[in-house]
Amino acid sequence: MTDSLWFLLVGGLLLVMGLTTSLLKRLPVTPAIIYLAVGVLVGPTVLNLFHFNPLKESALLEVLTEVAVLISLFSAGVKMPVPFSFVRWRAPILLATVSMSLTVAMVAAFAHYLAGLQLGAAILLGAIVAPTDPVLATDVQIRHPGDRDQLRFTLTSEAGMNDGSAFPFVMLGMGLLDLHDIGEFSLNWVLVDVLWATMAGIAIGVVAGVALARLGWKLRRAPLNHELMDDFLGLGLIGVVYGLAVLVHAWGFLAVFFAAVALRQTELKLAKDALETSIGRTTQEIVRADTNAYPDPEPPPTVSEGSLVFKEHLERLSEVILILLIGGTLFINSWSWKAVALALFLFVVARPLSVLIGLAGTRTPWRIRGMTAWFGVRGIGSLYYLMYAIQHGLPETLALELIQMTLIVVALSILLHGISVKPLMGHFWRRNKQISTP
Template sequence: MESQALVIALVGILGIGAQWVAWRTGWPAIVLMLAAGFLAGPVLGVIDPRETFGDLLQPMVGIGVALILFEGGLSLDFREFRKYAGGVWRLVIIGVPLGWLFGSLAGYYVAGLALPVAILFAGILVVTGPTVVIPLLRQSAVQQRPAALLKWEAIVNDPFGALAAVIAFEYFRAIALNDNVYDVVPEIAIAAAVSGLIGYAAAKAIAWSFPRGFVPEYLKVPVLLVAVIGTFVICNKIEHEAGLLAVTVMGIALANMHVSSLRSIHPFKQNIAVLLVSGIFILLSASLDFEALREFEWRFGLFLLTLLFLVRPATVLISLAFSNIPWNERLFLAWIAPRGIVLVAICGLFALRLEDLGVERANLLIGLSFAVVVTTIIAHGFTIDIVAKLLKVKGASRPGILIVGSTPWTVALGERMQALDTPVMIVDSSWQSLKRAREKGLPTYHGEVLHEATEHNLDLTPYQVLIAATENEAYNALVCAEFAPEIGTDKVYQLGEGADSDDRHALPASLRGRALFASGFGVEDVAARQREGWVFRRTTLSEKYDVDDARDNLPEAANMLMLIKPSGELKFFTHAATPTPEAGDVVISFSPPREKSAEEKAARKSNPTGQKPQTA
């Protein structure tokens, strides 16, 4: 018992530690998790999941994969799907059979696998792994259409890959047992249809019961988790791995029933997904053994190259032939196809079953599946940014600002930020209020930012910072509270007393964003100063002209608002936090008009070398 607890703790530390290192360095998190698990398992022998958990390891991984697929399905809204339905259907209806065929040929002729093993393995290879694709897309600012196509393909293809493996296995099992092979496919098709209906019925039950108060708020997450696991287990009893299809259908159906009471569990489900992805990757990579790796042959290396440079490109390019998707996006999709947990988990399951049928070298599936996962994750994880730039499918690389509320002050701020190449979007529910922003050529969105439709109609990916600056400070706090779980509590700001204020009469910190100014300027404060002629000034720091010089050169009443790093990263001056300015940073301040003579005196005093201050 104590050893199991120690292993669970180590898995958590390694998994979340790898995620943290990935966040700090920008390296692919999956690569770091695989490396951590491999070091802790086969290399150092600290973790042996098979010995620690025994027969429980397989169902643990299975349930984890089911929850990950459900969480992925829950993020897929048909309103987004309608935009890209043509490409997604091509990648599923044409791409899955083509990928299965090409993968089978490569496995048999290039890798030298037995025909049953090659066909079964190729069926599983049609998956592209949402557990890998979605983290990669989060790390890389890819344009909306190719990112959406990759995400939808990854989620939809996962259960189809499992079903393809089931069909192949049942076919060869029928041959080995001299059963009627013509009965196999109809049985599996019926089982898949029944499983899909069960998944939809479970989603319908949740969508009906939650808004009507049949489940209290504190039990909604536990009930949902139990419902997902129960659906997965029941459908797996009907047919092996049909549970993956059921939970995917359940997630997608629930996402499109628009149950408002589910919005509160979104942060929790995302945390669950991160924990599960981290834990499962560590466990599976720690389960590798050197005996399996020793059987790796040169032909397997050639097979991996064939998979990367022939099978995937041919599958995608043929599937998307004569479509309206531009060639640069097709080539990008043809390259990016990392595999993940589902591939390894299903291969491990069927390798044992093929061995029981007497199929030779079936145990190679486990080592080969890990080789595919590692190769594709490294190849695609480290090149996605490079390929996206070369093919011009890279989105905004500099962090942007989403400004809620169109006022003279926010328009002036938007103008200044746009002049510095920082992406800006001004959102307001009033078309008339947006008139000034439109006249200044600023990007605008007309709609209620808190409405669910905004999440699907407005691509929020380029905007890493939110500023709520409407004329209603309570509404600003509401906007910050809504977006804090998604953007980050340290990335949502508002005018007035923010979350970092110690004013006992202000709203509770949990309901507010951070204050935009250290002085706590509110809506009326900035509006009044705007009418008095206050402006946003830009000051570029250097080795000889630091932030103290900049302060001396500004009017005494000026308030520093933010720093813009050379990378585009934004850091704000607040009551609780003061960023450290460095040479090359740009300081944005909100400043009153100043007399020329005073300005010249201050400049001469703070700059005795004669260098001209870079302030505008």
């Protein structure tokens, strides 16, 4: 496909999607399925107008997926509706650690004993497909900063964290393939790839997010009264945090997500303190007071909200392009029994079991556990980990095998989760409404 035809395809698809938004919302499927269908149609499966080779274009695809995940993680982080505390965040933390590890182990066992992959490759494959995706799961994630739905909060925060918590297992698999130094008895892996990289990534993100929130708040208020470019500040925070994290060998995905969370929560706290000071009463007194005597002031502008709309537009654009490319990689013979069996095992066995075990002993309602167990959407993050491994020396034969399996997992996730999300979520909300109504 020539550049002009590629521009026509993407531009035409964007025009159609933009002009038919109301119609698309009434369809029983997600937009991702439409993008995938168009990619399959123009790709080698049907018309063969273009074929995207992920092995030859692994460097380009690594950058594209990396940027898409970073933008999506930032968007997810600034929409977090509640301050961080272990009690409130216990469920997603368990999902991003315990359930994540169990999923890697189960997929690795399946790939090693049934698909015939060597142990290092099996662990690497498990790490690639285990994390849930912050890019393609928008229909089951938090929609706006005020959204306090427990299911969407759990799925969003899990996706924000496990895109970083998967990286140690990627490095372990690469280490067993002699592509990374994990040290004697895996000591280097435990100390550097697990402990240091995780803790340093979280710390960098929190410090940077808090610092930008306080600086932006100070510059906007009297006597300075500066106007700020929130879009630039959001992108700048992503770049600085991610670059610094990579520089010190920390997990940049974790750093960006927690930077966004810290930015948003710090701004909310500053706004709350300013409101109480300006009115001269505590929040409880304001609620009890006569609303005519104490009208609600206009909320102050914040970097997190100001940059969110722009990030969501970038997120949607990246989703269109990357899913089109996925469709353009698939041949009819890409649907091997091993790839399809792996995807079904992941969705029907590994994900549900890992969620039920990870959330055992918590107070999470069973209806939320069930929905969480099914909606472990796989997508762009998995492609990034795969391209990362290829760029770090993954042998070509093994790379081709992992590419085929990963692409089928992502494609089937788009199809199965995309078809089921609207009816299942609709039933879930109706059921919640019935339970909450006396």
